[in-house]
Amino acid sequence: MTEILKGPILKSIDKTENIVVFLHGYGANGNDLIEIGKHWQQNLPSTLFLSPNAPFNCEWGENAYQWFDLTSIAPEKIGEGLQKAGPYLNQYLDHISDFYKIVNEKILVVGFSQGTMMALHHLCKRKKECAGLIGYSGLLFENEGFDSEVTSKFPIRLYHGKQDEVINYEFTEKASKKLKSLGFSVDYDLNESLGHGIDENGLDFGLSFIKKTFYV
Structure with a gap:
């Protein structure tokens, strides 16, 4: 049993009928992406927004967190980091479903950078299917045997800047192609500047994707 992740909460305007979970990037914290919830909230009145801090502290500062260490970008190290962080994410999603009495099919995950990596790698391996995934500026890490570990499928939307100096936008194109080959519904958009x-x-x-998922 790992410790339940904690972070900012933005309550729904009306009765909670669905949940958006934000997964922040390396060196940030839950406060970073909860601001997006404030931007979307008026258009999603029955949506509860949750933005947990990643489980591990980051060397960038007292309030900086990481899902896994990035001092080495060797594939085996990233794979180890993803596996170590996975139980924290899975337990958190199970916990909020039980606590808020919202089924997994009404929980949508939004990731940025390292948070997108976490979402793309782990959500498809859960037995309980989520409502969908929005991934900003991330990539799909495939461990050995990844294809055979996919147990649930859901719509995915990816967004990436073509001037991204941290994670090349081509990783989004590759992720889309791979996930489509596995039977996922995937759409992505690239921003030139x-x-x-x-x-x-x-x-x-x-926002458009969430509205179509929960409100149409």
């Missing part, structure tokens, strides 16, 4: 971040177009891209 955006670096490693989320802009207004990206926010609109994500």
Whole structure:
């Protein structure tokens, strides 16, 4: 049993009927992405927004967290880090489903950078299917035997800046191709001038997907 992740909560305007979970990037914390919830909230009145801090402290500062260490980008080290962090994410998603009495099919995950890596790698291996995934500026890490570990499928939307200096946008193109080959419904958008971040177009891209998923 791992410790349950904690972080900012933005309550729904109306009765909670669905949940959006934000997974932040390396060196950030839950406060970083909860701001997106504030941007979306008026258009998603029955949505509860949760933004947990990643489980491990980061060397960048007291309030900096990481899902896994990035001092080495060797594939085996990233794979080890993803596996170590996986139980924290899975336990958190199970916990909020039980605590808020919201089924997994009404929980949508939004990731940025390292958070996107976590979501893409782990959500498809859960027995309980989520509502969908929005991944900003990330990549799909495939461990040995990845294909055979996929147990649930859900719609995925990816967004990436073509000027990203941290994670090349081609990783989003590769992720889309791979996930489609496994039977996922995937759409992605690339922004010609955006670096490693989320802009207004990206926010609109994500909001449109959530509205179609939960409100239509």
